[in-house]
Amino acid sequence: MKRSNKLWGGRFRSDPATKTEDFTQSIEVDSRLVAHDIWGSQAHAIMLAYQGIISDVDLQHILTGLHKAEKNFRNGTFRLERDKEDVHLNVEAYLISQAGREFGGKLHTARSRNDQILADARLYIREQLLQCQGGLSRLCRRFLAIAKAHPETVMPGYTHTQHAQPISLGFWATAYVSMFLRDCKRLNAAYEIVNVNPLGACALAGTSFPIDRRLTAELLGFDSVQEHALDVISSRDFIAEPLCALAVLMANLSRFSEELVYWTSYEFGMAVIDDAYASGSSIMPQKKNPDLAELIRGRTGRIYGALVDHLTNLKALPMGYNRDLQEDKPPLWDSFDIIQSCLGILPDILETLNFQTDRMEALANANFATATELANYLVGECGIAFRECHEIVGGVVGDLVGMGKPFQDWEETQILLQQRGIKLSIPKLQAILDSKCALRNYQSLGSASPDEVKRMTEEFEERLDVIEAKIETRQAAIQAAHERTRQIVERVLAGKPIGEVLPE
Ligand code: ARG
DSSP states (O other), X not given: OOOOOSTTGGGOSSOOOHHHHHHHOOHHHHGGGHXXXXXXHHHHHHHHHHTTSSOHHHHXXXXXXXXXXXXXXXXXXXXXXXXGOXXXXXXXXXXHHHHOHHHHTTTTTTOOHHHHHHHHHHHHHHHHHHHHHHHHHHXXXXXXXXXXXXXXXXXEEEETTEEEEEEEHHHHHHHXXXXXXXXXXXXXXXXXXXXXXXXXXXXXXXXXXXXXHHHHHHHTTOSEEOOOHHHHHHOOHHHHHHHHHXXXXXXXXXXXXXXXXXXXXXXXXXXXXXXXXXXXXSSOTTOOBOHHHHHHHHHHHHHHHHHHHHHHHHTTOOSSOOGGGGGGXXXXXXXXXXXXXXXXXXXXXXXXXXXXXHHHHHHHXXXXXXXXXXXXXXXXXXXXXXXXXXXXXXXXXXXXXXXXXXXTOHHHHHHHHHTTTOOOOHHHHHXXXXXXXXXXXXXXXXXXXHHHHHHHHHHHHHHHHHHHHHHHHHHHHHXXXXXXXXXXXXXXXXXXXXXXXXOO
């Protein structure tokens, strides 16, 4: 009788068509998960032996085979094959080729690819989340360096992309940090949801074997066990959470990129991108273009698309495992790649960005950007209601605009104010309408005042210290768990029974 060669082929009388294999396989996507799959398998095998479900001899053979798989994947002699469908069957088949079916065939006891893929994905995603947080933190440090250097460097603040009020370059830079710190929080929340153990949920119902899910959690460095087997297998909100966090983060990176694009335009002229991070034109010899910023802006849609792709996948899935769920990984992988590459280059662009502070100051003093300060002054000094002061200053601005003159045409400004019953000397006017004075006069909590910028910079630095310490602690915990598994493997391979390696 003709039989199928698949590990799941018992009930089949022939192999699937090549087209079926091509259609269902997930080798490329899974290729990132080989090390994680092997670690998960080691933990599972150790647990099976510890629980007496397989013997010490079985464990030795299995761990020897997995050890070879790990080594040979690294040196390229073990490669994932398309006709073996996915990472799990490839590793298992490789193990069986090394250890024989008699031993290797025992690894899949009390396990399903359904809980296996979840373990692999969670192990991979948590690493990626930590890397994103690290990259984001580095970017924030760059912004804070700018904040420290420029607490009093004035620039125009905008609303509606029109001159609004003067702010400082440092204030602008700390705004991004303030924003990105929330992205860090979202990534952190995603990490907490991701870092739990799905192993032992098996296909969907748990198992009749006396497994210890806490032990595999410990060996894999998961914070806890995700208990409810059907929920474990059916749910992919742990993929949706990172995608949401990445989509918001990408929106924020894109907004910064947008500012880079127009700040470096001739019209704005507020910054010059270093040659190392710009591109030229093949036809126009004079061109220097902010391509990197544009590409970041341009890749944003891919991450939004990834989120919508995933949510759409989830919306009509019944409980249990559905093969649709295999499609959860490509969008997330792509999103991680995009974010990591953006976070890899943005700190460099920022570090080498040449801010045109004279131009910023000129713009901050132009176009009546300090009009609000004049109105505020009149409220304080003349005891006039703000609405009245607004009207007076608005009238002066309107007249000056009509004459094509700026505030800095001091005599004219003085006369126009006088016509409205306000007497101010020219030196006084100059002081009120100077953007630097305006900056120093701000005093509210969180304002653009240099003191507030300094205070917030220090506070943000402390928060980044905490975030970085947490990233390190988590990375160390992951490494320690992996190291512990390796040591157990080593001792088992040296002939020690599991009861001795892992005493009660
Ligand atoms: N490649 C599959 C996925 O990503 C792995 C689990 C397959 N399970 C199954 N019953 N076919 O979801």
